[in-house]
Amino acid sequence: MERKLGKYLRYVHYIDFDDIINSFNERGEMTSTWHLAIIYFSEPEKALEPITIHITQLDTFKGYEPGKKVLNFDPKRIKWRNGKMPQSRCNDKCSPGFRKAPKPGHPVCCYDCVICSEGEISNTTDSEICHTCPDDEWPDEKKVKCVPKSYEFLTYGEDEIVTVFIAISLFFCIVTLFILKIFIHFWDTPIVRANNRTVSFILLVSIFLSFLCVFLFLGRPVDITCLMRQTTFGIFFSISVSSVLSKTITVCIAFKATKPGSIWKKWVGVKTSNYVVGICSSVQVLICIVWMLVSPPHQEFDMTSYIDKIIIQCNEGSDIWFYSMLGYLGLLASVSFVLAFMVRTLPDSFNEAKYITFSMLVFCSVWIAMIPAYLSTKGKNMVAVEIFAILTSCGGILGCIFFPKCYMILFKQEINIRRQM
Incomplete structure (x- = not known):
């Protein structure tokens, strides 16, 4: 498949928005310069104001540099909306005592947090499964650890x-x-x-x-x-x-x-x-x-x-x-x-x-x-x-x-x- 595509890529070239011609070499590798940037939008404070687009350039490098195999850029230059990095999830993480349950018809990052069943615990965040307690132990109220079961019999002084x-x-x-x-x-x-x-x-x-x-x-x-x-x-x-x-x-x-x-x-x-x-x-x-x-x-x-x-x-x-x-x-x-x-x-x-x-x-x-x-x-x-x-x-x-x-x-x-x- 690579050989078939490379046959056509070596003849492909296009002009970007800076009027720079971009093309591929005989090996199907980009030879022009790459610009790594982050784009984010600022919501207007008022309804009639336009949305502001911010473009921050992080790094510039050649598409084909045989000696360069690592992409280096300064993370401090990245600006996230509200100052927080976005997460690829639809909901918050599941707390200990709960397990993840997939939502039918939703992406993998979207799931429900289901409390562990009777006799089971989970002591980690976003646990996939709950673990069963031993026969002589029982989960605590938060279902995060197993505690010894109480003994029952007719007790002097207590009953x-x-x-x-x-x-x-x-x-x-x-x-x-x-x-x-x-x-x-x-x-x-x-x-x-x-x-x-x-x-x-x-x-x-x-x-x-x-x-x-x-x-x-x-x-x-x-x-x-x-x-x-x-x-x-x-x-x-x-x-x-x-x-x-x-x-x-x-x-x-x-x-x-x-x-x-x-x-x-x-x-x-x-x-x-x-x-x-x-x-x-x-x-x-x-x-x-x-x-x-x-x-x-x-x-x-x-x-x-x-x-x-x-x-x-x-x-x-x-x-x-x-x-x-x-x-x-x-x-x-x-x-x-x-x-x-x-x-x-x-x-x-x-x-x-x-x-x-x-x-x-x-x-x-x-x-x-x-x-x-x-x-x-x-x-x-x-x-x-x-x-x-x-x-x-x-x-x-x-x-x-x-x-x-x-x-x-x-x-x-x-x-x-x-x-x-």
């Missing part, structure tokens, strides 16, 4: 709800110990002896320990607390519900045994209640042991549920065994509720089945409402829901079964005698 849970748990623990002291002081009275006082003491102790289990759910989860919290609560709570079931079965057997020639008379006694408590709670212990051997709970860092924080939580290991533990508690409570409901209207000066019915009704209502709330929350809110269910259900059993007895022991002592009962 007000933790203080509330501690106060409620300690209050119920004190109330449970007070009731236990009353039962010990009135050990031989008919109300305490009624319906197996040994089971009553086992029930009080298991409820007390269930309230203390709340502290395993508070604070930063670690492997040992994750291993203990659900299993400890499940075992102690199963002893409580098994004791309630034992009392319910005792009431049912007692009324059936009053009929002449009833075969239920041989089942009336302390041993039956103790066997019920031991067998029912042993099944829960077996479930928890298998759970620990198959897939034990452990600490887990959840980085996906929230984009700006890391949830420190307990992974239950096997959901099947976790819900088996809860399901078994629900089975014991349901059986106890049905049996107590069947004998609630039987005549007696103190029919404990009525109070067992109310306690199991509270228990079942709380845990049925807890399941959807538990599954629909995350992080520390999920733990708070379970703590609330534990405190409410244990408090319901304690209040419905033992408060009426304590009231009669303390304020109705005239009927707390064998002849009246």
